[in-house]
Amino acid sequence: MSGFLKVPLSPYLELIGVRVDHLKYPCAGLTLSWAENLVNPMGTLHGGIIATLIDAAPGCVLLNEEDITGIATVEIKVNYFKAITAGVITARGEILYRKSATAFGQTRIYQGKDLVAIGSVTYKLAGKHKISKKIKTVVIKN
DSSP: OGGGOSSOOOHHHHHHTOEEEEEETTEEEEEEEOOGGGBOTTSSBOHHHHHHHHHHHHHHHHHTSTTEEEEEEEEEEEEEOSOOOSSEEEEEEEEEEEETTEEEEEEEEEETTEEEEEEEEEEEEEEOOOOOOOOOOOOOOO
8 A cells, every 4th residue: 555655654664564454534544464573572563562562553544644754753652552473563643733843643553353551642744834633522432
């Protein structure tokens, strides 16, 4: 799907094997296959890889909006629930708030149907901000 992106994936995301499988404002879906070069000394997927996916999913949404020329992550929060030792990891991110030069997103990380992590990200936006998109309120049910 990277051929449909306004801004291509970063070299880092390409290096670790991230693929975009869904991108339509305000949501994005990314996938990553577990690999030996992405693990920590315990043999589980490194937490930094999960944090990267939490940051990258809403970031892809923002970077592919016409009025945004750049983003900077100003805060990230990650909750890890389960270690990942194999398989495909899916990140489902969504922009929940966007106004002026600030945006807030949330990403859920799944392995199959299991929720393995959740996180939130706040961004500083660069570009033209005359358009303020209204975003629905999301109620999360676990």
